[in-house]
Amino acid sequence: MAEIKLRTPLTDKDVEKLKIGDKVLLTGVIYTGRDAAHKRLYDLILAGKELPIDIRGQVIYYVGPAPAKPGKPIGSAGPTTSYRMDAFAPKLMELGLKGMIGKGNRGTEVVEAMKKYKAIYFGATGGAGALLARSIKKAETIAWEDLGPEAIQRMEVEDFPVVVINDTKGNDLYVEGAKKYRKA
Amino acid sequence: MREVQAAEITKTVRDLFIDANCNLGEDVLAAFDRGIATDESPVAKEVLRELKENARIARDEQSPICQDTGLAVLFVEIGQDVHVVGGELKAAINEGVKKGYGEGYLRKSACHPFTRANTKDNTPAVIHFDIVPGDKVRILAVPKGGGAENMSRVDMLSPSAGLEGIKDFIVKRIEASGSNPCPPTVVGVGIGGTFERSALLAKKALTRKIGERNADPELAKVEVEVLERINKLGIGPMGYGGNTTSLDVFFEVEPCHIASLPVAVNVQCHATRHKEAVI
Numbered sequence: 001m002a003e004i005k006l007r008t009p010l011t012d013k014d015v016e017k018l019k020i021g022d023k024v025l026l027t028g029v030i031y032t033g034r035d036a037a038h039k040r041l042y043d044l045i046l047a048g049k050e051l052p053i054d055i056r057g058q059v060i061y062y063v064g065p066a067p068a069k070p071g072k073p074i075g076s077a078g079p080t081t082s083y084r085m086d087a088f089a090p091k092l093m094e095l096g097l098k099g100m101i102g103k104g105n106r107g108t109e110v111v112e113a114m115k116k117y118k119a120i121y122f123g124a125t126g127g128a129g130a131l132l133a134r135s136i137k138k139a140e141t142i143a144w145e146d147l148g149p150e151a152i153q154r155m156e157v158e159d160f161p162v163v164v165i166n167d168t169k170g171n172d173l174y175v176e177g178a179k180k181y182r183k184a
Numbered sequence: 185m186r187e188v189q190a191a192e193i194t195k196t197v198r199d200l201f202i203d204a205n206c207n208l209g210e211d212v213l214a215a216f217d218r219g220i221a222t223d224e225s226p227v228a229k230e231v232l233r234e235l236k237e238n239a240r241i242a243r244d245e246q247s248p249i250c251q252d253t254g255l256a257v258l259f260v261e262i263g264q265d266v267h268v269v270g271g272e273l274k275a276a277i278n279e280g281v282k283k284g285y286g287e288g289y290l291r292k293s294a295c296h297p298f299t300r301a302n303t304k305d306n307t308p309a310v311i312h313f314d315i316v317p318g319d320k321v322r323i324l325a326v327p328k329g330g331g332a333e334n335m336s337r338v339d340m341l342s343p344s345a346g347l348e349g350i351k352d353f354i355v356k357r358i359e360a361s362g363s364n365p366c367p368p369t370v371v372g373v374g375i376g377g378t379f380e381r382s383a384l385l386a387k388k389a390l391t392r393k394i395g396e397r398n399a400d401p402e403l404a405k406v407e408v409e410v411l412e413r414i415n416k417l418g419i420g421p422m423g424y425g426g427n428t429t430s431l432d433v434f435f436e437v438e439p440c441h442i443a444s445l446p447v448a449v450n451v452q453c454h455a456t457r458h459k460e461a462v463i
Contacts, residue, residue, distance in 0.1 A: 064291060131234060178362075
Protein backbone atom coordinates (compact mmCIF):
# COMPACT_ATOMS: atom_id res chain seq x y z
CA MET A 1 0.00 0.00 0.00
CA ALA A 2 1.37 3.41 -1.00
CA GLU A 3 2.01 5.91 1.76
CA ILE A 4 0.91 9.51 1.34
CA LYS A 5 2.72 12.18 3.33
CA LEU A 6 0.62 15.13 4.44
CA ARG A 7 1.45 18.23 6.42
CA THR A 8 -1.11 19.90 8.69
CA PRO A 9 -3.13 22.11 8.55
CA LEU A 10 -4.99 20.38 5.72
CA THR A 11 -6.64 21.99 2.69
CA ASP A 12 -9.66 20.88 0.64
CA LYS A 13 -7.19 19.80 -2.03
CA ASP A 14 -5.29 17.63 0.46
CA VAL A 15 -8.37 15.79 1.65
CA GLU A 16 -10.20 15.44 -1.67
CA LYS A 17 -7.47 13.28 -3.16
CA LEU A 18 -7.65 10.77 -0.31
CA LYS A 19 -9.60 7.52 -0.61
CA ILE A 20 -10.48 4.77 1.83
CA GLY A 21 -7.62 2.42 2.68
CA ASP A 22 -4.95 5.01 1.90
CA LYS A 23 -2.12 4.96 4.39
CA VAL A 24 -1.23 8.51 5.39
CA LEU A 25 1.71 9.84 7.39
CA LEU A 26 0.77 13.11 9.10
CA THR A 27 3.35 15.71 10.07
CA GLY A 28 2.76 19.02 11.83
CA VAL A 29 0.46 20.18 14.59
CA ILE A 30 -2.65 18.27 15.66
CA TYR A 31 -4.94 18.84 18.64
CA THR A 32 -6.27 16.29 21.10
CA GLY A 33 -9.91 16.28 22.10
CA ARG A 34 -12.26 13.63 23.42
CA ASP A 35 -15.59 13.43 25.23
CA ALA A 36 -15.42 16.25 27.80
CA ALA A 37 -13.43 18.66 25.60
CA HIS A 38 -15.91 18.17 22.73
CA LYS A 39 -18.80 18.99 25.01
CA ARG A 40 -17.08 22.21 26.07
CA LEU A 41 -16.16 23.18 22.50
CA TYR A 42 -19.73 22.59 21.43
CA ASP A 43 -21.16 24.63 24.30
CA LEU A 44 -18.85 27.54 23.39
CA ILE A 45 -20.00 27.39 19.77
CA LEU A 46 -23.68 27.38 20.80
CA ALA A 47 -23.00 30.35 23.10
CA GLY A 48 -21.32 32.18 20.22
CA LYS A 49 -18.02 32.38 22.10
CA GLU A 50 -14.47 32.02 20.82
CA LEU A 51 -12.84 28.56 20.84
CA PRO A 52 -9.42 27.99 22.45
CA ILE A 53 -8.13 26.88 19.02
CA ASP A 54 -8.67 28.09 15.46
CA ILE A 55 -10.31 24.97 14.08
CA ARG A 56 -9.90 25.82 10.38
CA GLY A 57 -7.83 23.22 8.52
CA GLN A 58 -7.04 21.39 11.74
CA VAL A 59 -6.97 17.75 12.69
CA ILE A 60 -8.42 16.60 16.03
CA TYR A 61 -7.04 13.40 17.54
CA TYR A 62 -9.53 11.58 19.77
CA VAL A 63 -7.11 10.59 22.51
CA GLY A 64 -6.59 10.81 26.24
CA PRO A 65 -2.87 10.09 26.60
CA ALA A 66 -1.20 8.36 29.51
CA PRO A 67 1.02 10.71 31.56
CA ALA A 68 4.53 11.33 30.23
CA LYS A 69 7.41 9.66 32.05
CA PRO A 70 10.29 12.01 32.89
CA GLY A 71 12.24 12.89 29.74
CA LYS A 72 9.46 11.80 27.37
CA PRO A 73 7.12 14.17 25.50
CA ILE A 74 4.05 11.99 26.13
CA GLY A 75 2.89 8.65 27.51
CA SER A 76 1.11 5.99 25.44
CA ALA A 77 -1.33 7.72 23.13
CA GLY A 78 -3.56 5.61 20.91
CA PRO A 79 -7.03 6.54 19.65
CA THR A 80 -10.27 6.27 21.60
CA THR A 81 -13.60 5.13 20.10
CA SER A 82 -14.98 7.90 17.90
CA TYR A 83 -18.78 7.51 17.88
CA ARG A 84 -18.98 9.31 21.21
CA MET A 85 -17.89 12.50 19.39
CA ASP A 86 -20.51 12.07 16.64
CA ALA A 87 -22.94 14.51 18.19
CA PHE A 88 -20.36 17.30 18.01
CA ALA A 89 -18.29 16.49 14.89
CA PRO A 90 -20.56 17.92 12.13
CA LYS A 91 -20.59 21.34 13.80
CA LEU A 92 -16.79 21.37 14.00
CA MET A 93 -16.53 20.39 10.32
CA GLU A 94 -18.91 23.20 9.45
CA LEU A 95 -16.42 25.55 11.11
CA GLY A 96 -13.53 24.18 9.06
CA LEU A 97 -12.24 21.05 10.81
CA LYS A 98 -10.53 18.95 8.12
CA GLY A 99 -9.55 15.75 9.88
CA MET A 100 -10.43 13.49 12.78
CA ILE A 101 -8.26 10.65 14.07
CA GLY A 102 -9.88 7.88 16.06
CA LYS A 103 -11.10 4.32 15.75
CA GLY A 104 -14.46 2.72 15.25
CA ASN A 105 -17.56 3.42 13.19
CA ARG A 106 -19.08 6.87 12.62
CA GLY A 107 -22.76 7.70 12.32
CA THR A 108 -24.46 8.53 9.04
CA GLU A 109 -24.73 12.22 9.87
CA VAL A 110 -20.96 12.40 10.41
CA VAL A 111 -20.23 10.64 7.11
CA GLU A 112 -22.61 13.05 5.37
CA ALA A 113 -20.91 16.04 7.00
CA MET A 114 -17.53 14.78 5.74
CA LYS A 115 -18.93 14.86 2.19
CA LYS A 116 -20.54 18.24 2.63
CA TYR A 117 -17.69 20.07 4.36
CA LYS A 118 -14.78 18.09 2.84
CA ALA A 119 -13.21 16.36 5.80
CA ILE A 120 -11.57 12.99 6.46
CA TYR A 121 -11.91 10.41 9.20
CA PHE A 122 -8.58 8.72 9.81
CA GLY A 123 -8.12 5.54 11.82
CA ALA A 124 -5.06 4.97 13.99
CA THR A 125 -4.33 1.52 15.38
CA GLY A 126 -6.32 1.19 18.59
CA GLY A 127 -4.37 -0.23 21.47
CA ALA A 128 -1.01 0.59 19.88
CA GLY A 129 -0.48 3.54 22.22
CA ALA A 130 3.18 2.85 22.97
CA LEU A 131 4.03 2.60 19.26
CA LEU A 132 2.02 5.68 18.22
CA ALA A 133 3.59 7.80 20.99
CA ARG A 134 6.90 7.51 19.11
CA SER A 135 5.51 9.76 16.33
CA ILE A 136 4.55 12.46 18.85
CA LYS A 137 7.51 14.77 19.33
CA LYS A 138 6.02 17.43 21.57
CA ALA A 139 2.83 17.88 23.56
CA GLU A 140 1.51 20.72 25.69
CA THR A 141 -1.85 21.34 27.30
CA ILE A 142 -3.44 24.46 25.82
CA ALA A 143 -6.92 24.34 27.32
CA TRP A 144 -8.85 22.89 30.24
CA GLU A 145 -6.12 21.42 32.39
CA ASP A 146 -8.84 20.47 34.91
CA LEU A 147 -10.01 17.74 32.54
CA GLY A 148 -6.86 15.72 33.24
CA PRO A 149 -6.33 13.22 30.41
CA GLU A 150 -9.24 14.87 28.55
CA ALA A 151 -7.63 18.34 28.36
CA ILE A 152 -6.88 19.76 24.90
CA GLN A 153 -3.25 19.29 23.99
CA ARG A 154 -1.32 20.70 21.08
CA MET A 155 0.82 17.93 19.64
CA GLU A 156 3.65 18.11 17.17
CA VAL A 157 3.72 14.88 15.21
CA GLU A 158 6.10 13.42 12.65
CA ASP A 159 4.93 10.80 10.17
CA PHE A 160 2.04 9.86 12.42
CA PRO A 161 0.59 6.70 10.78
CA VAL A 162 -3.13 6.68 9.96
CA VAL A 163 -5.48 4.99 7.49
CA VAL A 164 -8.37 6.68 5.67
CA ILE A 165 -11.61 5.18 7.04
CA ASN A 166 -14.13 7.64 5.55
CA ASP A 167 -13.26 9.83 2.57
CA THR A 168 -15.00 12.91 1.15
CA LYS A 169 -17.06 10.73 -1.23
CA GLY A 170 -18.96 8.87 1.48
CA ASN A 171 -16.98 5.62 1.27
CA ASP A 172 -16.34 3.52 4.38
CA LEU A 173 -13.32 1.23 4.83
CA TYR A 174 -15.06 -0.74 7.60
CA VAL A 175 -17.97 -1.63 5.31
CA GLU A 176 -15.76 -2.52 2.34
CA GLY A 177 -13.20 -4.43 4.45
CA ALA A 178 -15.78 -6.64 6.17
CA LYS A 179 -17.60 -7.26 2.86
CA LYS A 180 -14.40 -8.58 1.30
CA TYR A 181 -13.63 -11.15 4.01
CA ARG A 182 -17.12 -12.13 5.20
CA LYS A 183 -17.85 -15.84 4.87
CA ALA A 184 -21.26 -16.12 6.49
CA MET B 185 -5.52 -17.59 61.63
CA ARG B 186 -2.70 -16.42 59.39
CA GLU B 187 -1.99 -12.71 59.55
CA VAL B 188 -1.51 -10.74 56.33
CA GLN B 189 -0.31 -7.16 56.48
CA ALA B 190 -2.47 -4.56 54.72
CA ALA B 191 0.75 -2.92 53.49
CA GLU B 192 1.70 -6.11 51.65
CA ILE B 193 -1.66 -6.11 49.91
CA THR B 194 -1.15 -2.47 48.88
CA LYS B 195 2.29 -3.23 47.43
CA THR B 196 1.00 -6.31 45.58
CA VAL B 197 -1.92 -4.43 44.03
CA ARG B 198 0.40 -1.57 42.96
CA ASP B 199 2.82 -3.95 41.26
CA LEU B 200 0.09 -6.04 39.60
CA PHE B 201 -1.52 -3.06 37.85
CA ILE B 202 1.81 -1.78 36.53
CA ASP B 203 2.78 -5.27 35.39
CA ALA B 204 -0.60 -5.96 33.73
CA ASN B 205 -0.61 -2.65 31.88
CA CYS B 206 2.96 -2.83 30.57
CA ASN B 207 3.53 -6.53 29.88
CA LEU B 208 1.18 -8.26 27.47
CA GLY B 209 0.74 -11.99 28.12
CA GLU B 210 2.64 -14.55 26.03
CA ASP B 211 -0.70 -16.22 25.23
CA VAL B 212 -1.92 -13.05 23.50
CA LEU B 213 1.34 -12.59 21.61
CA ALA B 214 1.12 -16.20 20.40
CA ALA B 215 -2.46 -15.54 19.24
CA PHE B 216 -1.22 -12.51 17.24
CA ASP B 217 1.35 -14.82 15.61
CA ARG B 218 -1.36 -17.30 14.63
CA GLY B 219 -3.33 -14.44 13.05
CA ILE B 220 -0.27 -13.23 11.15
CA ALA B 221 0.23 -16.75 9.80
CA THR B 222 -3.38 -17.49 8.87
CA ASP B 223 -5.29 -14.26 8.10
CA GLU B 224 -6.10 -13.85 4.40
CA SER B 225 -5.91 -10.06 4.55
CA PRO B 226 -2.48 -8.43 4.11
CA VAL B 227 -3.75 -5.37 6.03
CA ALA B 228 -4.82 -7.62 8.92
CA LYS B 229 -1.34 -9.14 9.05
CA GLU B 230 0.16 -5.68 9.09
CA VAL B 231 -2.06 -4.52 11.98
CA LEU B 232 -1.20 -7.64 13.99
CA ARG B 233 2.51 -7.03 13.40
CA GLU B 234 2.01 -3.47 14.67
CA LEU B 235 0.35 -4.80 17.81
CA LYS B 236 3.30 -7.13 18.39
CA GLU B 237 5.73 -4.26 17.92
CA ASN B 238 3.64 -2.12 20.27
CA ALA B 239 3.78 -4.83 22.94
CA ARG B 240 7.56 -5.07 22.54
CA ILE B 241 7.99 -1.30 22.95
CA ALA B 242 5.71 -1.27 26.00
CA ARG B 243 7.68 -4.10 27.62
CA ASP B 244 11.08 -2.50 26.84
CA GLU B 245 10.08 0.95 28.07
CA GLN B 246 7.73 -0.30 30.79
CA SER B 247 5.10 2.03 29.41
CA PRO B 248 1.46 1.04 29.04
CA ILE B 249 0.42 -1.10 26.06
CA CYS B 250 -2.60 1.16 25.62
CA GLN B 251 -3.19 4.66 26.98
CA ASP B 252 -6.51 3.39 28.35
CA THR B 253 -5.10 1.67 31.39
CA GLY B 254 -8.62 0.98 32.50
CA LEU B 255 -10.76 1.11 35.53
CA ALA B 256 -9.03 -0.98 38.18
CA VAL B 257 -11.04 -4.20 38.41
CA LEU B 258 -9.93 -6.85 40.91
CA PHE B 259 -10.96 -10.35 41.86
CA VAL B 260 -9.83 -10.94 45.43
CA GLU B 261 -10.12 -14.37 47.01
CA ILE B 262 -9.64 -14.34 50.76
CA GLY B 263 -8.88 -17.61 52.52
CA GLN B 264 -11.24 -18.01 55.46
CA ASP B 265 -8.25 -18.51 57.77
CA VAL B 266 -6.72 -15.14 56.89
CA HIS B 267 -6.76 -12.16 59.23
CA VAL B 268 -5.83 -8.84 57.61
CA VAL B 269 -3.89 -6.64 60.04
CA GLY B 270 -2.43 -3.15 59.95
CA GLY B 271 -5.26 -1.52 58.03
CA GLU B 272 -8.58 -1.95 56.30
CA LEU B 273 -8.61 -4.39 53.40
CA LYS B 274 -10.58 -2.23 50.94
CA ALA B 275 -8.57 0.86 51.80
CA ALA B 276 -5.35 -1.13 51.31
CA ILE B 277 -6.47 -2.24 47.86
CA ASN B 278 -7.48 1.28 46.81
CA GLU B 279 -4.16 2.60 48.10
CA GLY B 280 -2.41 0.06 45.87
CA VAL B 281 -4.43 1.26 42.88
CA LYS B 282 -3.55 4.87 43.70
CA LYS B 283 0.14 4.02 43.92
CA GLY B 284 0.18 1.83 40.82
CA TYR B 285 -1.56 4.38 38.62
CA GLY B 286 0.47 7.27 40.06
CA GLU B 287 3.96 5.78 40.23
CA GLY B 288 3.46 3.71 37.08
CA TYR B 289 2.48 6.73 34.92
CA LEU B 290 -0.80 5.02 34.08
CA ARG B 291 -3.82 7.04 32.97
CA LYS B 292 -6.47 7.86 35.53
CA SER B 293 -9.81 7.16 33.88
CA ALA B 294 -12.26 7.15 36.79
CA CYS B 295 -14.74 10.01 36.78
CA HIS B 296 -18.08 11.05 38.25
CA PRO B 297 -20.86 9.72 35.99
CA PHE B 298 -22.75 13.03 35.75
CA THR B 299 -20.22 15.83 36.20
CA ARG B 300 -17.49 13.74 34.52
CA ALA B 301 -15.02 15.18 37.03
CA ASN B 302 -11.95 12.93 37.15
CA THR B 303 -11.21 11.39 40.58
CA LYS B 304 -7.52 11.94 39.68
CA ASP B 305 -6.17 8.71 41.18
CA ASN B 306 -8.22 6.05 39.38
CA THR B 307 -10.04 5.03 42.53
CA PRO B 308 -12.43 3.66 43.57
CA ALA B 309 -11.42 0.24 42.31
CA VAL B 310 -14.10 -2.26 41.30
CA ILE B 311 -13.46 -5.12 43.72
CA HIS B 312 -15.10 -8.55 43.57
CA PHE B 313 -14.45 -10.41 46.82
CA ASP B 314 -14.82 -14.10 47.40
CA ILE B 315 -14.25 -16.15 50.55
CA VAL B 316 -12.46 -19.44 49.88
CA PRO B 317 -10.94 -22.23 52.00
CA GLY B 318 -7.33 -21.86 53.15
CA ASP B 319 -5.05 -19.17 54.52
CA LYS B 320 -3.96 -17.34 51.36
CA VAL B 321 -5.06 -14.17 49.60
CA ARG B 322 -5.26 -14.44 45.81
CA ILE B 323 -5.41 -11.13 43.95
CA LEU B 324 -6.21 -10.89 40.28
CA ALA B 325 -5.80 -7.44 38.71
CA VAL B 326 -7.84 -6.90 35.55
CA PRO B 327 -7.54 -3.33 34.24
CA LYS B 328 -10.55 -2.81 31.96
CA GLY B 329 -10.59 -0.28 29.14
CA GLY B 330 -13.74 1.66 28.29
CA GLY B 331 -13.98 1.17 24.52
CA ALA B 332 -14.54 -2.58 24.64
CA GLU B 333 -16.51 -2.44 27.89
CA ASN B 334 -19.01 -0.12 26.16
CA MET B 335 -19.78 -2.87 23.62
CA SER B 336 -20.79 -5.34 26.35
CA ARG B 337 -24.43 -6.30 26.98
CA VAL B 338 -26.64 -8.36 29.28
CA ASP B 339 -29.90 -9.83 28.07
CA MET B 340 -32.53 -11.91 29.85
CA LEU B 341 -33.43 -14.40 27.13
CA SER B 342 -36.51 -16.55 27.19
CA PRO B 343 -35.56 -20.11 28.20
CA SER B 344 -37.06 -21.25 24.88
CA ALA B 345 -34.23 -19.43 23.07
CA GLY B 346 -31.90 -22.18 24.32
CA LEU B 347 -28.25 -22.59 23.45
CA GLU B 348 -28.85 -21.57 19.83
CA GLY B 349 -30.40 -18.31 20.99
CA ILE B 350 -27.36 -17.68 23.18
CA LYS B 351 -24.95 -18.31 20.29
CA ASP B 352 -26.89 -15.91 18.05
CA PHE B 353 -26.94 -13.24 20.75
CA ILE B 354 -23.14 -13.40 21.09
CA VAL B 355 -22.39 -13.36 17.35
CA LYS B 356 -24.85 -10.49 16.74
CA ARG B 357 -23.31 -8.49 19.59
CA ILE B 358 -19.82 -8.84 18.10
CA GLU B 359 -21.12 -7.99 14.63
CA ALA B 360 -22.84 -4.85 15.94
CA SER B 361 -19.69 -3.88 17.86
CA GLY B 362 -17.76 -3.83 14.58
CA SER B 363 -14.51 -1.90 14.80
CA ASN B 364 -15.36 -0.12 18.08
CA PRO B 365 -13.88 -2.48 20.71
CA CYS B 366 -10.40 -2.69 19.07
CA PRO B 367 -10.59 -6.14 17.48
CA PRO B 368 -9.19 -8.75 17.63
CA THR B 369 -11.23 -9.11 20.79
CA VAL B 370 -11.63 -11.70 23.48
CA VAL B 371 -15.25 -12.52 24.29
CA GLY B 372 -16.30 -13.36 27.83
CA VAL B 373 -19.72 -15.01 28.10
CA GLY B 374 -21.57 -15.45 31.38
CA ILE B 375 -24.67 -17.60 31.37
CA GLY B 376 -26.95 -18.32 34.29
CA GLY B 377 -27.40 -17.06 37.81
CA THR B 378 -29.25 -13.76 37.98
CA PHE B 379 -28.98 -10.52 36.01
CA GLU B 380 -25.86 -9.32 37.87
CA ARG B 381 -24.36 -12.79 38.31
CA SER B 382 -24.24 -13.37 34.54
CA ALA B 383 -22.29 -10.13 34.07
CA LEU B 384 -19.82 -11.10 36.76
CA LEU B 385 -19.35 -14.54 35.21
CA ALA B 386 -18.66 -12.91 31.83
CA LYS B 387 -16.02 -10.68 33.41
CA LYS B 388 -14.42 -13.60 35.19
CA ALA B 389 -14.35 -15.58 31.94
CA LEU B 390 -12.00 -12.93 30.54
CA THR B 391 -9.33 -13.87 33.08
CA ARG B 392 -8.62 -17.14 31.28
CA LYS B 393 -5.60 -17.48 29.01
CA ILE B 394 -6.12 -17.56 25.24
CA GLY B 395 -6.66 -21.17 24.22
CA GLU B 396 -7.66 -22.32 27.71
CA ARG B 397 -10.79 -24.32 26.99
CA ASN B 398 -13.73 -24.89 29.30
CA ALA B 399 -13.32 -27.97 31.52
CA ASP B 400 -16.70 -29.21 30.26
CA PRO B 401 -15.97 -30.81 26.85
CA GLU B 402 -19.43 -29.88 25.49
CA LEU B 403 -18.97 -26.22 26.45
CA ALA B 404 -15.43 -26.31 25.07
CA LYS B 405 -16.92 -27.33 21.71
CA VAL B 406 -19.45 -24.49 21.86
CA GLU B 407 -16.69 -21.96 22.59
CA VAL B 408 -14.79 -23.06 19.50
CA GLU B 409 -17.95 -23.07 17.36
CA VAL B 410 -18.90 -19.51 18.39
CA LEU B 411 -15.32 -18.32 17.81
CA GLU B 412 -15.42 -19.75 14.29
CA ARG B 413 -18.75 -18.04 13.58
CA ILE B 414 -17.37 -14.70 14.81
CA ASN B 415 -14.28 -15.03 12.65
CA LYS B 416 -16.47 -15.53 9.57
CA LEU B 417 -17.96 -12.04 10.02
CA GLY B 418 -15.01 -10.51 8.15
CA ILE B 419 -14.51 -7.61 10.60
CA GLY B 420 -10.83 -8.40 11.18
CA PRO B 421 -8.15 -6.57 13.19
CA MET B 422 -9.19 -2.92 13.74
CA GLY B 423 -12.24 -3.60 11.60
CA TYR B 424 -10.23 -3.16 8.37
CA GLY B 425 -11.38 -6.60 7.16
CA GLY B 426 -9.96 -10.05 7.81
CA ASN B 427 -10.48 -13.38 9.52
CA THR B 428 -9.06 -12.51 12.94
CA THR B 429 -11.97 -10.72 14.62
CA SER B 430 -11.72 -12.49 17.97
CA LEU B 431 -8.85 -14.39 19.55
CA ASP B 432 -11.03 -16.53 21.81
CA VAL B 433 -14.46 -17.04 23.37
CA PHE B 434 -14.83 -18.15 26.99
CA PHE B 435 -18.03 -19.44 28.58
CA GLU B 436 -18.77 -19.53 32.29
CA VAL B 437 -22.05 -21.24 33.10
CA GLU B 438 -24.10 -21.59 36.32
CA PRO B 439 -27.68 -22.67 37.08
CA CYS B 440 -30.38 -20.01 36.75
CA HIS B 441 -34.06 -19.51 37.68
CA ILE B 442 -36.63 -21.77 35.94
CA ALA B 443 -38.14 -18.64 34.34
CA SER B 444 -34.86 -17.11 33.14
CA LEU B 445 -31.94 -17.45 30.78
CA PRO B 446 -29.55 -14.60 31.64
CA VAL B 447 -26.68 -14.13 29.19
CA ALA B 448 -23.93 -11.53 29.40
CA VAL B 449 -21.31 -10.74 26.79
CA ASN B 450 -18.29 -8.86 28.10
CA VAL B 451 -16.10 -7.66 25.25
CA GLN B 452 -12.37 -7.30 25.80
CA CYS B 453 -9.97 -5.56 23.39
CA HIS B 454 -6.77 -7.23 22.19
CA ALA B 455 -4.92 -5.60 25.11
CA THR B 456 -6.29 -8.38 27.28
CA ARG B 457 -4.61 -7.71 30.60
CA HIS B 458 -4.74 -9.74 33.79
CA LYS B 459 -2.05 -10.56 36.32
CA GLU B 460 -2.33 -12.43 39.59
CA ALA B 461 -0.43 -12.89 42.82
CA VAL B 462 -0.93 -15.06 45.89
CA ILE B 463 0.02 -13.79 49.33
